[in-house]
Amino acid sequence: MVCLCFFNRFESLISFQQVWWWFYVCIFTQIDFYIFIFLHRQCIASGLRDSGSNKLLYTLELYEPAWAYARKKYSHMPIRFILGGTVPREEYLTDDEIPDNEKTDHYNLYYQRDLKLAEQSEPWLKPLCMLHKFDAVLIDGNEYTGWAEYNVVKSVCKPKYLALHDVGTLKTHKIEAEIRHQTDIWREIKCGADAAKWCIFERIAPYQ
Numbered sequence: 001m002v003c004l005c006f007f008n009r010f011e012s013l014i015s016f017q018q019v020w021w022w023f024y025v026c027i028f029t030q031i032d033f034y035i036f037i038f039l040h041r042q043c044i045a046s047g048l049r050d051s052g053s054n055k056l057l058y059t060l061e062l063y064e065p066a067w068a069y070a071r072k073k074y075s076h077m078p079i080r081f082i083l084g085g086t087v088p089r090e091e092y093l094t095d096d097e098i099p100d101n102e103k104t105d106h107y108n109l110y111y112q113r114d115l116k117l118a119e120q121s122e123p124w125l126k127p128l129c130m131l132h133k134f135d136a137v138l139i140d141g142n143e144y145t146g147w148a149e150y151n152v153v154k155s156v157c158k159p160k161y162l163a164l165h166d167v168g169t170l171k172t173h174k175i176e177a178e179i180r181h182q183t184d185i186w187r188e189i190k191c192g193a194d195a196a197k198w199c200i201f202e203r204i205a206p207y208q
C-alpha cells in the first residue's frame with residue numbers, strides 16, 4: 001500500500017499519536033514534515049486533520065476490497081484513496097530473487113495473487129510523484145515491491161522523510177541497508193515496533 005500526503009505549503013509541526021488501524025500501529029511524534037507519502041492511513045490522516053488545513057494523504061491500494069473498506073471507513077479523513085498499484089508487474093521481485101527461506105505461507109498466499117493483480121492495474125507511484133511534491137513516504141506494501149518502490153521514491157518522489165514498516169523483512173531490508181550505509185544522506189529520526197519494526201529517516205543531503 002502506498003500513502004501520499006500533502007501537508008501545507010509551509011513547514012509545519014505535525015504530532016502523530018499512537019493509533020491502531022486494522023492490525024498496524026505507527027507512532028509519529030513531533031516531527032516537522034512538509035510533504036508525505038506512504039504511511040499508515042489512520043495515523044497520518046489523524047495527524048494531518050488535527051494539525052490544520054490544506055493537508056492531504058494519498059493512498060495507493062492494489063486490492064479492491066481493502067481499498068473499498070478504507071474508503072468507506074475513513075471517508076471523513078483528509079485522504080484520497082487510489083485503487084491501483086505502485087510499480088509495474090515487471091518490477092516485482094522475480095521468483096529467483098526471492099530467497100528460499102522467504103517462500104513461506106505468505107509467499108504461497110500472496111505472490112501469485114499480487115502478480116495477477118499487478119497485471120490488471122495501473123502503476124501509480126511514478127506518475128503521482130511527477131505530478132506532486134510529497135513531504136514523506138511510507139513504504140508498507142508488498143513484500144515483493146519494496147525495493148522497486150524505493151527506487152521510484154528516491155529518483156522521482158524525492159521526499160524529505162522516508163518511513164519504512166516491516167523493517168528487517170524482505171520488503172525493506174535492502175532499502176534499510178542502503179540508507180544506513182549512506183550516513184551523509186539519510187539520518188534516522190526514530191525507530192520503534194508495533195506488530196513489526198518501523199523506522200523514519202530524514203534526508204539530510206539534497207537530491208541530485
Ligand SMILES: C[S@@+](CC[C@H](N)C(=O)[O-])C[C@H]1O[C@@H](n2cnc3c(N)ncnc32)[C@H](O)[C@@H]1O
Nearest residue numbers: 001040041060061062063066085086140141142
Ligand atoms: C502490510 S499492508 C499495509 C497496510 C497499510 N499500512 C495501511 O495502514 O493501510 C499491505 C497492503 O498493501 C497492499 N498492496 C500490496 N501490493 C501493493 C502494490 N503493489 N501497490 C499498492 N498496494 C499494494 C495490500 O493489498 C495490503 O493492503
